[in-house]
Amino acid sequence: MTTNFPAPPLVPGDGDSASPLVPDDGDAQLASALRALYTAPDAPAYWSALEQRIMDRITGGEGFDAWWVVPAQWARLGLIAAGFALIVAGSLFLRSRAEQRQMAYDSLLGPGNGGPTIAIRDAQTERQATINYINGR
Amino acid sequence: MTSIALRPASVTLVGRTSRRVTTPDRPDDEKALVLSAQRGELEAFSELVRRHQRRAYAVARAIVTTHEDAEDAVQDAFLHAYRALHRFLPDQAFGAWLHRIVANASLDITRRRKVRDADDLPETIASPFRDPAESDELRRLLRAALERLPERQRAVIVLHDVEGFKHSEIGQLLGIPEGTARSDLHYARSALRRLLNQLRSPQ
Numbered sequence: 001m002t003t004n005f006p007a008p009p010l011v012p013g014d015g016d017s018a019s020p021l022v023p024d025d026g027d028a029q030l031a032s033a034l035r036a037l038y039t040a041p042d043a044p045a046y047w048s049a050l051e052q053r054i055m056d057r058i059t060g061g062e063g064f065d066a067w068w069v070v071p072a073q074w075a076r077l078g079l080i081a082a083g084f085a086l087i088v089a090g091s092l093f094l095r096s097r098a099e100q101r102q103m104a105y106d107s108l109l110g111p112g113n114g115g116p117t118i119a120i121r122d123a124q125t126e127r128q129a130t131i132n133y134i135n136g137r
Numbered sequence: 138m139t140s141i142a143l144r145p146a147s148v149t150l151v152g153r154t155s156r157r158v159t160t161p162d163r164p165d166d167e168k169a170l171v172l173s174a175q176r177g178e179l180e181a182f183s184e185l186v187r188r189h190q191r192r193a194y195a196v197a198r199a200i201v202t203t204h205e206d207a208e209d210a211v212q213d214a215f216l217h218a219y220r221a222l223h224r225f226l227p228d229q230a231f232g233a234w235l236h237r238i239v240a241n242a243s244l245d246i247t248r249r250r251k252v253r254d255a256d257d258l259p260e261t262i263a264s265p266f267r268d269p270a271e272s273d274e275l276r277r278l279l280r281a282a283l284e285r286l287p288e289r290q291r292a293v294i295v296l297h298d299v300e301g302f303k304h305s306e307i308g309q310l311l312g313i314p315e316g317t318a319r320s321d322l323h324y325a326r327s328a329l330r331r332l333l334n335q336l337r338s339p340q
Contacts, residue, residue: 026330027298027326030298030329031298033276033279034294034295034298035298035299036275036276037276037279038195038295038299040191040198047191050208050211050212051183051186051187053212054186054190054212054215055179055183055186057216058179058216059179
């Protein structure tokens, strides 16, 4: 008759340790086993080769920006320049409008225009009235 | 233009687990390297790769399931880092910035693998250096148990127990709160121990 004994646990405990803050021996053994499993390659040649592959990808064109990225980098500068140009154009437009308005006022109210014409007309009327008076005598 | 004497990468083993691979503790030197790389000096970026690739591999390996995927993630991450280097502020820690990129690249590969159903893919042999995690019954069982863990829990336990990252660092890398990283670690440990013992004695 054979008896099957249960295999001893690989790590102590059944995983139901009471406190997450107090690692026990099982946690230490588990960490040790994990470290053995996740050991990084140690050979310097491996790391040199990996570094070379990374740099090859960069210098091979993958590391450089795609053509549409370059305009994107200049987009901010372009927007600032466009905004500045808009402000300048706007101020020039307003200034020229003000000047045009002033000229319009001047053309209406300035010397040699409407006012004096009326005065001349008044003067002519006065003169005409004088002539009429003399002729009437 | 600043000239920099390029030195071989220094790798030290420190930390509570005595296995943590640290990036060089030469912030000024590294800042100068970053500035040179930002000016387009490829040799400076190559030196950054040399210094950080081991740690980057460790971060990637904690998240993806195979050595080959970890290699791909590291390469993709350095490529992303090179493209985005002009946006990096040299006063920040380059390593921390890079590790976040590595974590994102690794998570991206994991998502793509899910879609493709990695089990059907042929075995790829990228280099003569095979994943050291082979043979030996405990390793086989551990691998089987790890495959049954949720991805995030697996990443958390490897980053913490193997690489020595703190909960807060893990939270930043994986984009989860520190408390979640802490509880994930607890559940991952418990689940792994339970799974290992079940696999060992299935009756």
